[in-house]
Amino acid sequence: MAFVYPRLGLRSLAPAAALIVLGGAPVTGAAGHHSGTHGSPGAAGARDPYFPTLGNGGYDVRHYTLTLDYDPGSHRLTGTAEITARAAQDLSAFNLDLHGMAVRSAAVDGTPAVHTRAGDELTLRPAHDVRRGDVFRAVVRYDGAPGELTDSEGTREGWLRTEDGAIALGQPQGSMTWFPGNHHPGDKATYDISVTVPDGLTAVSNGDLRSQRPTADGQGTTFAWHSAQPMATYLATVGVGAYEITRSRPGTAGIPVYTAADRTVAGRVRELLDRVPELTNWSVDKFGPYPFSSTGVIVEREGDADYALETQNRSVFTEDSFDPATLVHELAHQWYGDSVTPRTWRDVWLSEGFATYAEWLYLEEFEDTPVRASFEDAFGSDDNWAFPPADQPGAGQLLGDPVYERGAMTLQKVREAVGDTVFFSVLRGWAATHRHGNASTQDFTAYVERMSGKDLGALWDVWLYGDGRPSRP
Numbered sequence: 001m002a003f004v005y006p007r008l009g010l011r012s013l014a015p016a017a018a019l020i021v022l023g024g025a026p027v028t029g030a031a032g033h034h035s036g037t038h039g040s041p042g043a044a045g046a047r048d049p050y051f052p053t054l055g056n057g058g059y060d061v062r063h064y065t066l067t068l069d070y071d072p073g074s075h076r077l078t079g080t081a082e083i084t085a086r087a088a089q090d091l092s093a094f095n096l097d098l099h100g101m102a103v104r105s106a107a108v109d110g111t112p113a114v115h116t117r118a119g120d121e122l123t124l125r126p127a128h129d130v131r132r133g134d135v136f137r138a139v140v141r142y143d144g145a146p147g148e149l150t151d152s153e154g155t156r157e158g159w160l161r162t163e164d165g166a167i168a169l170g171q172p173q174g175s176m177t178w179f180p181g182n183h184h185p186g187d188k189a190t191y192d193i194s195v196t197v198p199d200g201l202t203a204v205s206n207g208d209l210r211s212q213r214p215t216a217d218g219q220g221t222t223f224a225w226h227s228a229q230p231m232a233t234y235l236a237t238v239g240v241g242a243y244e245i246t247r248s249r250p251g252t253a254g255i256p257v258y259t260a261a262d263r264t265v266a267g268r269v270r271e272l273l274d275r276v277p278e279l280t281n282w283s284v285d286k287f288g289p290y291p292f293s294s295t296g297v298i299v300e301r302e303g304d305a306d307y308a309l310e311t312q313n314r315s316v317f318t319e320d321s322f323d324p325a326t327l328v329h330e331l332a333h334q335w336y337g338d339s340v341t342p343r344t345w346r347d348v349w350l351s352e353g354f355a356t357y358a359e360w361l362y363l364e365e366f367e368d369t370p371v372r373a374s375f376e377d378a379f380g381s382d383d384n385w386a387f388p389p390a391d392q393p394g395a396g397q398l399l400g401d402p403v404y405e406r407g408a409m410t411l412q413k414v415r416e417a418v419g420d421t422v423f424f425s426v427l428r429g430w431a432a433t434h435r436h437g438n439a440s441t442q443d444f445t446a447y448v449e450r451m452s453g454k455d456l457g458a459l460w461d462v463w464l465y466g467d468g469r470p471s472r473p
């Protein structure tokens, strides 16, 4: 994410919904005991330190097939979510996260399942237990007016209505407004997202556009998008609107480029749209092979969203956030955040610190601002010392300034400690080692020490975990 507006006052998150206690499932077998129907309910949260009810336990999603129909005029979304998952325990019931919307039916492996709602938890109780290790398919049909959430920074996320359609932004939990899922970054999956919109509008999503077909009644168009590489749910997006589309293929990386810009802003942002291939290639030179099958951007009008977000393959911008440094920031996230995804929200500096450092590299090469000058600027800003980047004081400051700028300062201190050669091989190697996976701060510090052969404990203590500003470096 990259903020556009002057920072809004930090708002503490509403108290998390109480954990649901699922009754009626006697647990008489030991874990892994497979005889009889003695499964237990999956947990209602994924044990995130800041968002205990986000995500769910007991299963691992492999693939989402989302079939959506959205009419901006009535603001009505009709959806079917087919969720293919592997059970991590014998399951008598399991949860999905869903905010709002009416659930019309649910089934597991073709048999109707009992479904109940409590807060943002949707519980499915299949007719038969799912056995540990089995791959099962849950189908949920739902509809309604998808909503917005106010995230921990006081900004909007979820299914945001725009002048001509909608744009979906999901960090950290907004994706639960438009599809039921395991909405924690630790459970990544592949996706097919198909969206039917009224004639004349375009639906843009993540991955590759597989087909674009008129509906049987001739009143709309169905756009089918496929994400072959794993994606965290917060990085899924759908943009619906009257877009100007460009498709091309950059020379070096060979990755198809698909850009969508709101028609009323496309002319003004054309010059930077045309640089997406160049800056994708520049990022490849710095960070290693591009992790996904396509690149691009979605550019909306000023005010359609409160920030730019690194939605996978093609990040979302508003016109006023679409500048070269922010474009580089969101492109860098494709490696750091999207491909190498924080294990929990506490690890988010591994995403934002790297993306900020990419901006510093860009400013040095293209705008004559040495990285060390960006470091000095950041060091001098009191806001960057509010808390340690690897240990935010709570969900309300999940994406506070230190996560970005002190995260980037940490990387600069690593660079000074290990030298340029090791540092840039760490940037590339980290992205390669954890490609399409999840990683934690501890994974990172251990990786740097292994690559450099140095004990950097003192550096981590000061820059990642320490309170307050150290003496002038």
Ligand SMILES: [Zn+2]
Pocket (backbone or CB within 6 Å): 001, 002, 310, 329, 333, 351, 352, 355
């Ligand atoms: Zn960011």
